[in-house]
Amino acid sequence: MAKATNLGFPRIGERRELKKATEAYWAGESSLDALRASGAALRRTNWAKQKAAGLDVIPSNDFSFYDGMLDMACLLGNVPSRFDWNGGHAGLDLAFAMARGTDTAIACEMTKWFDTNYHYLVPEFRADTTFTLAGSKVFDEFAEAERLGIHTRPVLIGPATYLALGKVADGSGMDKLSLADRLIPVYVEILERLAAQGADWVQLDEPVFALDLSEAQCEMIDAAYAALAQVKDIRLMVASYFGELRDNQVLFTGLPVAGLHIDAVRGAKEAAAIAATIGPETVLSLGLVDGRNIWKTDLAAARETLAACQARVETDRLELAPACSLLHCPVTLRNETRLSHAILDWLAFAEEKLGEIVFLAKAADGQVDEMHAADNKRVMHRRRHSELIHSDLVKRRVGGLTPADYRRRSGYAARASQQSAKLNLPLLPTTSIGSFPQTIDVRRARADHKKGRLSDSDYDVFLKRQIDDAVTLQENMGFDMLVHGEFERNDMVEYFGEKLEGYAFTRLGWVQSYGSRYVKPPIIYGDVQRPEAMTVKWSKYAQSRTDKPMKGMLTGPVTMVQWAFVRDDQPCSATVRQVALAIRDEICDLERAGLAAIQCDEAAFREGLPLRRADWDDYLDWATAAFRLAAGGVADATQIHTHMCYSEFNDIIEAIATMDADCISIETSRSHMELLDAFVAFDYPNEIGPGVYDIHSPRVPTVDEMTTLLDKAAQVLPIDRLWVNPDCGLKTRGWAEVKPALANMVEAARRLRGRYSQTG
Ligand code: GLN
C-alpha cells in the first residue's frame, strides 16, 4: 500500500494564533506557560487535521515558535558565546534571544530560505565551535504526539543543509565542512534517543540537494550518512526539495538510507529516472503536490508521473507527499469568503492539499476516487478556459512587442544631458527612496477608510494634507528631488496588485516570512492589465505643490511577481512581461502628468535568482527585459530611477547595467561603502545613489559620518553621477529620528558640494 505523508504543516494557525501568542509573550503580557500552551494547542490542532485528512505519516517537530534552523542550532548546542549560554538546556528563551537579540547581544543574522520568501536564522560557526545535545524540543514534541495517540515522524534539518547554510563568523576563513566530525556524533545521539523513544522513522531535510554542490560537500555528505546509517532501530527519510537533483542524483540515490523524498513538481521530469535507480529496498517519497503555491494539483498529470514511477518501484515502497513542507502555503481556504467562487475553485491551501495527497496515495493503490478525479478534471478544464484568465487584449499587445519597446530612445549619455537640462539639479543631488513614516495616524486613516468609517473624500483630504506636509518639509530642508511619501500605501506590492486585473487577494492567506512576521502574498491568476492609472493622482498632486522635481514612485515588474503566488499555467517570464506592460503604462501616464523623474523599485530583483547557476542567465535575461519594457516608453528627458534594498551586486552587476536605469539607489551605509566595489570594478555607466543613512536603525547619523561616506563614494565614482539618499524607504521609522537624519543628510551633501565645486 502506498502511504499518504506530509513533510511539514504551517505552524501559524488558521487565524495567526502563533503570532498573537508569541507577541503577547514578548510584550510581557503573557507567561511562558501560556505561550507553551498555545504552541501545544496549535500542534494538537494540526496533528488532528492531518489525521482527519487520512494521512498515514504525520510529521512532528515541524512546529516552531520562530524557525526550524534556529531550533536545530539550540538542539545542537550551537549557541554563539555572546548569548551567555551556560551550556545547560537550550530552551525557548534562549532561542528568542538568538532570534531577536538582547540588550547585550545582537541577534543572529537572518536570511532567505532557498528561493522562498521564508527567512531562517543563520547558524554561526567559529574555529572553536563544538556541538552538544542541548535541546529537547524534538523529543518533547514526539512524546506529546504519542500521548495524543499520534505516532509521528520527527523532522530535523539534515547535517549537510545545516552546515551549508551556516556562516563562518570569526573571520577565520575556516572550512565549515571540517566541523562535520564534531557535528555528526550529535546527530547520531539525537537519532538514538528518538529510536529509544519509539520513533521508527526520522525525516532529515536536505534541500541542499537542489543546489550546486562542491566535491568537498559531496564527500562530507557521503561520510555523514555512512555514520548516520549505523544508528540502529531508526529509518531515515532524506528529503530533497525546491528543485531537480540533476548532477546530484547519483549521490542522492546512493545514500545508505531507508527512504528518499524527491520534489516531483519542480523535478517531475527526473522522477521516473530516479525511481529506476534507487535501491531495491528504498522507500520513495514522491512530492507530487506543490508545497509552495496555491493551485489545485492537476491530479491527472500527477498520476502520470506517479504511474511512471510505479512502473519502476513497487507500490509498497511509495509514499505520496507535498513537494516540500506546506509551511510555505496558507493554512486553509475555509475562511476565504471574499474570493470569487470561480477562483476559489482553482485553489488548494495546506489543508486542501492534504486531501490531494490522500487521493494520490489511494490512486496508487488502484482505489481511484472517480468523483474526485472527474471533479478535478472539470476544474482544470474550467481554469484553462476561463475568461477570467485570458485577455485577448493583453495577448495581442504582448504578441506585438518589438525589440524597440525594450529600449529607451537614446543611450544613457544622450539622455543624461537632456535630463540635466530639464531637471537642473546641483552636483550631488539629494532625494529619498519613497516612503515617509507610516505614523499611527496614517495607518488609522487607512483602516478607517477601508472599514467605511472615513469617506472617500475625507480620506482624500487626509492624504493630501500628508503630502502637503511632506512637500513643505522637504522644501524647507533643501531637497533637490522630492517624493510624495507613499502615505496611501499599505504595502508596495499589495497597493498595486489591488489596482490591477489578474490579481486576487485573500482574507487570511498568511504565510510566515520570519518569526512573527507573516505576509499575505497576492495571487496572480490571470492576464494582468491596468484598468486605470494607479498613482498618477497622488504624484500629480504632489508635483503641483512644488517647483522642485517630484519623483513618481512605482514597484517594478520583477518584484510584483516575485512577492506573489504566481500562475503555474505559463512561465514566470510571460507573467512578468504582462506586469511590465501595466507598469509601463503607469510610467507613461506619470510622464504625461508632468513627472520628470520616475522610480521603479526592484527590491526583489536579486532574490529571484534561481538556485542553480546554470539557470541564472535565463532569469537575468527576462528580468532585465521586464524592467526595460516597463521603462522603455518614456522620452529621453524623463529620468528613470530604480532602487534595490541591498548591495551584493558582484555577480549580477552586468544585468544591473543592462536594466539601464538612469539612476540606481542601493544600500551601502552599513558596509561603509565597501559594497560599492562591484560598481567601481565594473565601471557602472549610469548614476548611483549609494545610501548614506542606515534606515534599519533609529540612530540619527551625524553630518560628519555622512560626509565621510559620501567622500568615500566620491573617491571611487565620478562625482557628477553620484546622488545622496538614505539606504531605503522610511516607512518603518518615526519622524522624530527621520527629520534630523534627513536634515543632516542634506547638510552633508551641501558641505561636500561646496568642497568639490571649489576644487573644481
Ligand atoms: N519606495 C519604497 C519605499 O520607500 C521602496 C521600498 C523597498 O525598497 N523595500 O518604501
Ligand code: ZN
Ligand atoms: Zn529598499
